Amino acid sequence: MQSTPVAITGVGQTPFKIHHAEKTYVELAQDAAKLALDHAGLEPGEIDAVVFSMAPTQFMGVNDADRWAVEHVWGENKPFMRIHTGGATGGSALQAAYYHVASGLYRNVLVVGADRVAETPDAQHILNLIWDRFYEHDFALNTVTMAAMVGQRYMHRYGVTQEQCARVVVRSRRHAKQNPYAHLKGDITVDDVLNSPIISWPLRRFDICPRSSGAAALVVSDLSTARRSSTKPAFINGVSSIAHTVFMGDRMGYRAEADLSDHDAFNRAAQECYRQAGVIDPAKHIQIAEIYDPFSFFQFPQLESLGFCGRGEAARISDQGGFEPGGLVSVNLSGGTLCTNPIGVTGLVRVADAALQVMGCAGANQQPDVHNAVATSIGGSEQFLTCALLGDDHLGRN
Amino acid sequence: MNQQQANNQDQSIPGEWHVRYNYSVGKVAGHFFEQLKHGKIFASYCSTSNMAYLPPRAYCERSFSPCDGWVEAGNEGVIEAATIVTAAFENLPPPPYAIAYVRLDGVSTAMINFVRDLDLTDVPKAAERLKPGTRVKVRFAHEREGRTTDFHYVLA
Numbered sequence: 001m002q003s004t005p006v007a008i009t010g011v012g013q014t015p016f017k018i019h020h021a022e023k024t025y026v027e028l029a030q031d032a033a034k035l036a037l038d039h040a041g042l043e044p045g046e047i048d049a050v051v052f053s054m055a056p057t058q059f060m061g062v063n064d065a066d067r068w069a070v071e072h073v074w075g076e077n078k079p080f081m082r083i084h085t086g087g088a089t090g091g092s093a094l095q096a097a098y099y100h101v102a103s104g105l106y107r108n109v110l111v112v113g114a115d116r117v118a119e120t121p122d123a124q125h126i127l128n129l130i131w132d133r134f135y136e137h138d139f140a141l142n143t144v145t146m147a148a149m150v151g152q153r154y155m156h157r158y159g160v161t162q163e164q165c166a167r168v169v170v171r172s173r174r175h176a177k178q179n180p181y182a183h184l185k186g187d188i189t190v191d192d193v194l195n196s197p198i199i200s201w202p203l204r205r206f207d208i209c210p211r212s213s214g215a216a217a218l219v220v221s222d223l224s225t226a227r228r229s230s231t232k233p234a235f236i237n238g239v240s241s242i243a244h245t246v247f248m249g250d251r252m253g254y255r256a257e258a259d260l261s262d263h264d265a266f267n268r269a270a271q272e273c274y275r276q277a278g279v280i281d282p283a284k285h286i287q288i289a290e291i292y293d294p295f296s297f298f299q300f301p302q303l304e305s306l307g308f309c310g311r312g313e314a315a316r317i318s319d320q321g322g323f324e325p326g327g328l329v330s331v332n333l334s335g336g337t338l339c340t341n342p343i344g345v346t347g348l349v350r351v352a353d354a355a356l357q358v359m360g361c362a363g364a365n366q367q368p369d370v371h372n373a374v375a376t377s378i379g380g381s382e383q384f385l386t387c388a389l390l391g392d393d394h395l396g397r398n
Numbered sequence: 399m400n401q402q403q404a405n406n407q408d409q410s411i412p413g414e415w416h417v418r419y420n421y422s423v424g425k426v427a428g429h430f431f432e433q434l435k436h437g438k439i440f441a442s443y444c445s446t447s448n449m450a451y452l453p454p455r456a457y458c459e460r461s462f463s464p465c466d467g468w469v470e471a472g473n474e475g476v477i478e479a480a481t482i483v484t485a486a487f488e489n490l491p492p493p494p495y496a497i498a499y500v501r502l503d504g505v506s507t508a509m510i511n512f513v514r515d516l517d518l519t520d521v522p523k524a525a526e527r528l529k530p531g532t533r534v535k536v537r538f539a540h541e542r543e544g545r546t547t548d549f550h551y552v553l554a
Contacts, residue, residue: 125489135453148481249508252478
């Protein structure tokens with residue numbers, strides 16, 4: 001059975017930075033919504049439903065801030081739902097919007113959200129509170145210390161060095177120079193990364209993403225809207241997600257069904273995504289990857305699990321320029337999550353940057369002949385993993 | 399926007415949340431915590447899957463059946479993943495400190511705790527001693543209150 005064509009017809013992003021002192025949270029979300037609607041050439045009245053992309057609201061400090069946002073993102077008198085899967089929120093929100101339209105019940109769905117992670121100095125305290133209260137909460141887990149342990153395990157398993165990870169940071173900051181929305185950008189050296197202070201071994205300051213504020217939005221549409229849109233649509237040809245136990249200790253060791261350090265749930269998520277689109281060889285068919293990489297080593301296990309190369313091979317390919325334009329696949333030309341992490345919309349930004357490449361709207365970072373792009377996101381203790389495959393044509397298989 | 403408003407655009411208003419909780423522990427965690435008071439670590443066991451779980455849980459999600467027993471974990475185990483934290487985070491312990499996921503002997507899964515009695519002055523050097531595969535042992539506190547903080551790991 002052929003699947004219903006669903007496409008992204010509009011993309012909106014605000015610049016991302018540490019603070020947006022000139023606007024409130026909801027005014028930021030509104031900016032992104034307006035930009036996406038204008039890009040799609042649609043009026044608010046043509047939007048049938050709104051999916052609100054919002055992770056923990058403790059960062060910005062208004063409990064369940066989606067309520068506050070409703071009328072600002074033109075959600076009044078429409079179905080409105082908030083999605084929250086931590087760092088994977090934006091990826092899950094896209095999935096929800098996709099199902100809305102693929103069901104045939106809605107023609108145009110707005111996915112929108114904002115975050116202000118630096119509104120509180122207690123962000124890592126808030127993130128510590130996501131762990132199990134009885135067994136794990138007392139041991140200083142937060143996203144940085146969690147990722148440090150996963151990184152230590154991954155680097156140990158495959159002999160990956162800090163220098164190899166540092167090269168990813170250098171590349172990402174350089175790519176981000178061409179992205180007007182990116183938070184951190186500029187020319188740095190491998191030594192700059194290796195000489196930055198250790199935060200949680202093996203992670204140093206420059207191995208870690210910033211706390212970003214900003215907003216993003218997408219318009220997800222049916223084929224009739226996509227056809228009359230003035231912009232080239234990015235078809236959503238695959239969406240998938242996998243959830244895991246909160247207990248990271250279940251996902252390491254010889255009895256584990258999945259190894260956390262390999263991000264190996266992406267193997268299954270990607271296979272499902274590719275199956276939906278009929279893609280067999282990702283390296284052959286996919287030109288752009290927007291990888292969820294808040295930490296420098298994250299690209300390696302994900303690119304391996306996504307099928308671009310074998311286990312333990314990504315760092316070497318990275319060293320050889322294989323993840324640059326002209327290589328195996330162009331990875332995070334936007335600068336990725338290493339340069340910009342507004343948690344509640346980070347997954348949305350990954351999809352947005354992938355979509356812009358497919359739509360031919362990626363500005364100075366635009367690559368020629370982009371037919372397919374993959375975007376990922378991860379939330380919780382590497383618990384929620386999403387994968388989306390976008391294309392310049394509809395590739396439905398199921 | 400008049401000049402006064404323009405000058406005020408960078409204003410911020412301070413705020414704080416104070417929320418208190420009492421978390422109900424339940425039978426499974428209650429048994430585990432009671433045994434900790436006696437200086438013992440018990441893992442919940444499923445005879446169908448042969449999985450011994452730490453942290454303990456009521457149900458084996460692999461076999462889709464309830465955990466039907468308890469097994470005492472070994473006093474030693476192996477590091478699966480570790481880090482040394484050198485930065486101060488709000489409301490977290492003062493650095494430096496080491497934490498590790500350790501799979502205790504006879505247990506199928508790894509459980510996190512601090513690794514103590516390790517010189518952390520030279521972080522890269524100390525990290526060499528915390529590689530996955532390193533043997534560690536459990537050390538209990540003399541005063542125990544039935545919490546996971548009643549024990550920690552030290553190098554074996």
